[in-house]
Amino acid sequence: MAYTEADVEAIKTKILHALEEVLDPELGIDIVNLGLVYEIRFDPETGNTEIDMTLTTMGCPLADLLTEQIYDTLKPLEEVQKVDVKLVWYPAWTVEKMSRYARIALGIK
Numbered sequence: 001m002a003y004t005e006a007d008v009e010a011i012k013t014k015i016l017h018a019l020e021e022v023l024d025p026e027l028g029i030d031i032v033n034l035g036l037v038y039e040i041r042f043d044p045e046t047g048n049t050e051i052d053m054t055l056t057t058m059g060c061p062l063a064d065l066l067t068e069q070i071y072d073t074l075k076p077l078e079e080v081q082k083v084d085v086k087l088v089w090y091p092a093w094t095v096e097k098m099s100r101y102a103r104i105a106l107g108i109k
Contacts, residue, residue: 003044011079012040018077022069029105035097038088047081054093
């Protein structure tokens with residue numbers, strides 16, 4: 001199927017909203033509001049999707065669990081054919097990357 005630029009942006013927004021279902025089990029906040037998702041790339045020709053994300057700490061033991069949850073969450077999206085999650089460490093995650101909602105929920109000012 002041929003997608004317009006607007007279609008691709010709408011699909012990326014749909015992917016981002018789906019990722020709000022992936023919760024950090026320690027904090028109970030989704031990875032989008034925690035500011036862990038840095039970039040979403042969707043290839044309209046293949047349906048392949050790459051997600052650049054980080055973790056709150058480099059040694060975070062939740063990397064595999066979160067990645068698995070991402071795959072499971074995006075599987076039902078018909079536009080997405082393949083998902084590749086890339087862990088990136090730059091820029092480093094900071095509390096400032098969290099949404100206002102996440103900071104309030106965690107009691108951070």
